[in-house]
Amino acid sequence: MKRAQKPLSLAEFTMMIAMMISIVAMATDIMLPALGVIGDELRVADPNDAQLIISSLFVGFAVGQLFAGPLSDSIGRKPTIYAGYVVFVIGCVLSVMAGNLETMLAGRVLQGLGAAPARVITVAIVRDSYEGRPMARVMSIVMAVFILVPAIAPSIGQGLILAFPWQSTFIFLALNAVLCFVWFGLRQAETLLPEHRRPFSVTAILSGIRVFFGYRAAVGYTVSAGIVFGAFIGYLSSAQQIFQTTYDLGEMFPIYFGIAALAIGAASVTNSKLVMRLGMRYLSHRGLIGVTFLGAALLIPAAVQWQGVPPLWMFMAWLLPTFFCVGILFGNFNALAMEPLGQMAGLGAALVGALQSFISIPLGWAVGNFYDGTVLPLVGGFALLGAMSLLMMTWTERKAATRPA
Secondary structure (H helix, E strand, O other): OOOOOOOOOHHHHHHHHHHHHOHHHHHHHOOHHHHHHHHHHOOOOOHHHHHHHHHHHHHHHHHHHHHHHHHHHHHOHHHHHHHHHHHHHHHHHHHHOOOOHHHHHHHHHHHHHHHHHHHHHHHHHHHHHOOHHHHHHHHHHHHHHHOHHHHHHHHHHHHHHHHOOOOHHHHHHHHHHHHHHHHHHHHOOOOOOHHHOOOOOHHHHHHHHHHHHOEHHHHHHHHHHHHHHHHHHHHHHHHHHHHHHHOOOHHHHHHHHHHHHHHHHHHHHHHHHHHHHHOHHHHHHHHHHHHHHHHHHHHHHHHHHOOOOOOHHHHHHHHHHHHHHHHHHHHHHHHHHHHHHHHHHHHHHHHHHHHHHHHHHHHHHHHHHOOOOOOHHHHHHHHHHHHHHHHHHHHHOOOOOOOEO
């Protein structure tokens, strides 16, 4: 497509990046109200197995990041993102045609593979243009806009399955990808000039990996993020069952899910105002303390007094501040991990995203698969993984943040 003739304003750049980054969130959250319907139609025996429709997307996404970053460092950001959108649409078509769970999961893996470039390389595009605390501020604003997607996506999904067959959710995702493809192609200039590109070769990739693992900050903050985000994936996998089965909310599920998502958005806005003054490390540390303390505070009374099902108001009173703390972590952890990787932003973004995903996916699957009709696995998962992430962050900061280990 023709290169943009005028530089994007900060507002348009932020909106476009947020929409592109949201492709994974949209592909995840729009499906949540439909999981039960899809599971029934595809004859899934164990209701918990329907969670694989969520986790399989993240499997493809994790693998896709490993190719997207190095490829974008070699041929440029834009061609790689174009290819990703094509794969994503193919995955949507396969899911529309699915007659069994295996075909559905194959389509979801392709969607994850195709979503990886748009989700990851946009971070590299931001890193091409900003660094340090200004980058964290831009990412926080992007995340604040982006978080509106999980707030409204379940309602969109609910409306679609009420009016049309569940396949309409995948048609919607495909159309959304086409819109992003056109907007990005017409308005965003290539940010990686030819003279700054790296050869796409196994040697170059291994060299970049060695550089990445040589930085305590890059590795430590990535692992710390992967651990605590595992609890978040566990929530995404089991949210439909918790709200619709445990609390019997029925079609009100998207409303409660959206309220929780807005807490993350509020945290992102707050972070964008505080990060320039307090710094990424301070805010991330406090966010992890909050996640751990809140989970521990609810776990015991929920188990002893309410047999694992506290009143809905109490569950929401725990969920909202917990998600506020998680929202503080989103932009900061990624910016902290990327800070020393400016000379290899594409591969760096790929390694940060892939390592986070490979850590968070099995942890999230464990949290979600332990769903037993109560909220104890979820609450306990946040408390335990929050504490583990805090320990990892403490280890990371034993040496200077950007000095090689």
